[in-house]
Amino acid sequence: MATVLIVDDDPKLLKMLQRTLLYEGFRVLTASNGHEALAQVQAQRPDIVVLDWLMPGPDGLNVLQRLRATGDRTLVLMLTARDAVEHRVEGLEAGADDYLVKPFAPAELLARIHALLRRPGIGAGDEPLTYSNLYLNPATRETRRGSRPFELTAKEFELLRFLMRHPRQVLTREQILQAVWGYDFGGDDNVLEVYIGYLRKKTEAAGEPRLIQTVRGVGYVLREEG
């Protein structure tokens, strides 16, 4: 079942929504401010975010903008106070997928969440990823560099997917090992280097420029040019 992240600074509302959604069978995450929200999206990759507009710290719009600025297309349903109509426009323009006015009936929230999740082509982690001319489709396991398809093993695929979910972000060796291999701590092996080597070989087989860059002393980045 899908994962929903609820972001609201009102603990009572938070609890109430959490119970409603849990009862409905969703996996539920919560956050009570913008920072938490961003961290949770990053770490947990929910299918949909229910985002309150008015919050201390970075407000809902702010969170939404930052999310979209990093290329994140996670579904977002904005909540806002009754008559802030101009918010609606701003919110939708910033990339919200839907919009609900407080106060609302829990049933209506449920209906809208279901509606959004039904939208075609948007299942949790199976959205096709692209960066530069790299293409990776989790649903079909298709991988291409430009028009040249190439084959990956399961581990290679997982690794490339992780990199492509965080384009331009420098990922530390630990973050990658944690995410792809699930290591709590893996002393001194070089399995990561080896797999980076495999991916490079396959993504550059026809002499294309390197997309997986080494950041010495830190980790790796998916980025164009050296």
Next chain:
Amino acid sequence: MATVLIVDDDPKLLKMLQRTLLYEGFRVLTASNGHEALAQVQAQRPDIVVLDWLMPGPDGLNVLQRLRATGDRTLVLMLTARDAVEHRVEGLEAGADDYLVKPFAPAELLARIHALLRRPGIGAGDEPLTYSNLYLNPATRETRRGSRPFELTAKEFELLRFLMRHPRQVLTREQILQAVWGYDFGGDDNVLEVYIGYLRKKTEAAGEPRLIQTVRGVGYVLREEG
């Protein structure tokens, strides 16, 4: 391992938290009032401060505000009494990074500390830093002076990041060595001078004015003008 400063005027709670955190492998500092807290932050540069709201002398909010007023961005986790909800807003607006209501389970405090320190893609530790026309982005490791990008090695990056987290603050040689090199004591080497030299060369490569100033007999400051 990270350093945590606990600030609370209840000696029993202080001891308890200290034991819990020590057991978890943190380096632990304590303070029982606002003055001590500020002194410790200044002198020891902890990674995170667990700050009680209600204290004799300058209270938690006061401490937080003073810290932020000097541009200090150290992670702060506020503790406050049960239902002082309006505090929460004030606290987060004043720049607290997280917030926990008393009474709480030690495990929850631990979880939140870990969460704050982890902060992978998005979060305090990864927010882009600017000072004057210097720009440093920990997430992408991008560094620029105005529009001119430049490359840094891992150590150089750590050093510049530390300076940029404490703009206009005079940092002693010991504070810097402690934070960037993790020295308990570094007798008489000049590695810091050498690295300051590297940074100056790279940040002034196109003849820009100096931003890293020497404070003779003390240390260095990130500040405009000479």
Next chain:
DNA sequence: CGAATTTCTCAGCCTCTGCTCAGCTTCAGC
């Protein structure tokens, strides 16, 4: 059960970083 594929380990090689050192420059106090 045997073959093929995938995952991982290991050792050797190479590059760049981090650091030391020695000599030079700058500064403050006299």
Next chain:
DNA sequence: GCTGAAGCTGAGCAGAGGCTGAGAAATTCG
């Protein structure tokens, strides 16, 4: 202006960090 301390800098080196090929172990599949 002299002098010693503090700070700067260029040169060079040892080793950490990273890459690769070969092959062992594990897993999958017929």
